[in-house]
Amino acid sequence: MSQSSGSPIFGKRKEQPILILARGEKVHHMTVRPWMTAVGVSLGALFAVGYLASTSYLVLRDDLIGGTMARQARMQHDYEDRISALRAQVDRVTSRQLLDQQVVEEKVEKLLQQQQALTSRHGKLGSLIERAEESGLADPGTDKAESEKHADATGGIQAIERLMGLAAKTAPKGPALAYAAPFTRTDARGGDTITDRADRLFSRVTHSLKDIERSQKDRIATLTSGAISATDAIETIVARTGLSVTPDPADVDAARGRSDADGTDTAMGGPYVEPDTTDVFDRQLVELDTALVRLEQVRGEVRKLPFSNPAPQSDITSQFGNRLDPFLGRLALHAGIDFRVAIGTSVRATAPGKVVVAGRNGGYGNMVEIDHGNGVSTRYGHLSTILVNVGDVVKAGEAIARSGSTGRSTGPHLHYEVRLHGDAVDPMRFLNAGMKLSSYID
Known part of the structure; x- marks a missing residue:
């Protein structure tokens, strides 16, 4: 039970609760103090x-875990999207790199083919140039300059190939391709890309x-023009003598066929068909060959x-023509021209041919007649000594006799005639033509 006590001054004191504990015959009691109540x-x-906090944590934990997993799922998705984008970029760069490399290789191959074609053309042109030089035509070009250009082209192609090797060597591997492609990398000197350098070299x-x-x-054009001009000039000069040296086109084609076959032992044949000359260079070569063959003929x-x-x-x-006959004193035809020469002066054949007369022949005295073919012949009269016999084949400029004063002659001289199909023509036409032709033949 509880008891209370009072104070005369302050009145009654509040009674303290007492806690009684009984166990069997033992009884315990404990006064419950205010602080004990506060602690309890x-x-x-x-x-x-704590209970409420635990309950709240357990309730909210599932929400937190769900949110975290959702956030991680979003992050993983974003990461996978980024990886896909990087892979696509790598594929694009790799494809562009392969395409650039393929384009460069195709350009190099094309340049090599062009160079080989030009080299082959030079070989074809070389024989024609030699023939042109033998024909007296001046070559407007120089092999040295062309060789230097060939060397420059070869050096440029080699430089491009070195750039291709440098690009392949310095190409970044793996994902780094997404950031640098071989043919767009800046070289060691900086400020210049391999592509730029390759483009300049290609140019x-x-x-x-x-x-x-x-x-x-x-x-080719200059040599062809020169050959045609020389041929036309020769034909014009010769035409003034009454002769024609224009070759038959069939003979030109036949000669071209022989010139193409020179240097080979392979038998050839078949019907003639016009050459396929769709290429401008080949057509020019044919034109030059034809012009040279025509000039040579x-x-x-x-x-x-x-x-x-x-x-x-x-x-x-x-001179040739009508004059007073020195023996009869009346007008007569002088069928040739006379040269003032001392007795014993060498008389030379004016063209190659075959000796048809070599001996005494009336008023000619000792005479030599040479048949040059195509109805052309020459006579040499009043000779003191004859150095050839009938049937001999002589060359142009070969000594055939020595001058004298035999036959109807008033003194030492050489009587010279040119005959076409048996008719005497003025030899001065041929001598003048010969002087004009010297620059085209010698």
Whole structure:
């Protein structure tokens, strides 16, 4: 039971609660102090707060875990999207790199083919140039300049190939390709990409090859024009003598076929078909070959004709045509021209041919007649000594006799005639033509 006590001054004191504990015959009692109550209340409150907190955590934990997993799922998705984008970028860069490399390789292959074609053309052109030089045509180009251009083109192609090797060597591997492609990398000197350098080299090599091609075509065109001009000039000069040396087109084609087959032992044949010359260069080569063959044939015909002087450095004392006969004193035809020469001066054949007369022949005295073919012949009269026999084949400029004063002659001189199909023509036509032709034949 509880008891209370009072104070005379302050009145009654509040009674303290007493807690009685009984166990069998033993009874215990304990006074419950205010602080004990406070501690108990505090512990109860603490337990309640802890219980509520635990309950709240358990309730919210699932939400937190779900949110975290959702966030991680979003992050993983974003990461996978980024990886996919990087892979796509790598694929694009790799494809662009392969495409660039393929384009470069195709350009290099094309340049090599062009260079090989030009080299082959130079080989074809070389034989024609030699023939042109033998024909007296001046070559407008120089092999040295062309060789330098070839060397420059070769050096440029080699430089491009070195750039391709550098690009492959310095190309980043793996994902790094997404950030740098071989043919767009800046070289060690900085400020310049391999692509830029390759483009400049391509431009330089292409320019060199075009220069070579243009030079070859210019040389061909100039030589062809020169051959045609020389042939026309020779034909015009010869035509003034009453002769024609224009070759038959069929003979030109046949000669071209023989020139193409020179240097080979392979038998050939078949019907003639016009060559396939769709390529401009090949067509120009055919034109030059045809012009050279025509020039060579014309020159060959001219060399068979009597255009040289039978007595070089001798004066002409009597021209061709009507004159007073020195023996009869009346008008007569002088069928040749007379040269003032001393007895014993060498008389030379004015063209190659066959001796048909070698002996005494009336008013000619000792005479030599040479048949040059195509109805052309020459006569040499009043000779003191004959050095050839009938049937001999002589060359142009070969000594055939020595001058004298035999036959109807008033003194030492050489009587010289040119005959076409048996008719006497003025030899001065041939001598004048010979002087004009010297620049085209010699």
